[in-house]
Amino acid sequence: MAGYHVPPLERLVDQFESLPGIGHKSAQRIAYHVLNMSREEAQRFAQTITDAHENIHYCSVCCNLTDSDLCPICRSDNRDKSIICVVEDPRDVFALERTNEFNATYHVLHGAISPLGGVGPDQLKIKELLKRVGDGAVKEVIMATNPTVEGEATAMYISRLLKPLGIRVTRLAYGIPVGGDLEYADEVTLSRAIEGRQEL
Incomplete structure (x- = not known):
């Protein structure tokens, strides 16, 4: 079985592995999941990616992602x-x-x-x-x-x-996270916390 390979499956795994945060094992799991979808589910999945790619662009004001000229935040009064x-x-x-x-x-x-x-x-x-x-x-x-x-x-x-x-x-203020311990904070985080201190 060492030489066993299915080129379309390998290409699918490679595509998922190219995504950020997806390792080889995860890419394989996702690829096998996609293969277990019905043809209609797989086509809907592929169409959703295509639709997102074609319809999402930058807001003309804030450059956030949107599917219209203005994003909901820029449209809000x-x-x-x-x-x-x-x-x-x-x-x-x-x-x-x-x-x-x-x-x-x-x-x-x-x-x-x-x-x-x-x-x-x-x-x-x-x-x-x-x-x-x-x-x-x-x-x-x-x-x-x-x-x-x-x-x-x-x-x-x-x-x-x-x-x-x-x-x-x-x-933005930076420093010790809520619930964090001082002993585990690095020097840069501690110095930022001291610089950004507030009056109680």
Whole structure:
């Protein structure tokens, strides 16, 4: 059985394995699951992927993913349009929305500045952000890029562009997670927690 292989199955496994977070064993499991679907289920599954790929695009305002010109957040009249929270990825919007605490708008950069990765400011949705703040209605931009070297560099770069426009630029607080123990926190996390301390 060592030489046994079915090329269409191998290609299917390879496709699933190319997805982020899917190893070879998981890819095999998914591929066998797909093969056990009825023909109608398999066609519906494939059509759903095609439909998503064809119908989902960037919101014309915030660059988040949507299937219409404006995403639901930008369409909403109940959102505070004077505050924009800048994130790296559409998944960050979903994470922040789950808190039910933020009632303003977002701007999705679709990445972070990474000279080593070949990603410069022109590859991100920074020009679109500058265009949004140019009308004078925006009072504050919250930088919610990831606490990585690339995220910090991106936040600083955008901050330097916005400050001369008289816009308040803030950064998400970072530090000890709720329920965490100080003894397990690294030095950078602890120093951030001390910098971001609040009065009780």
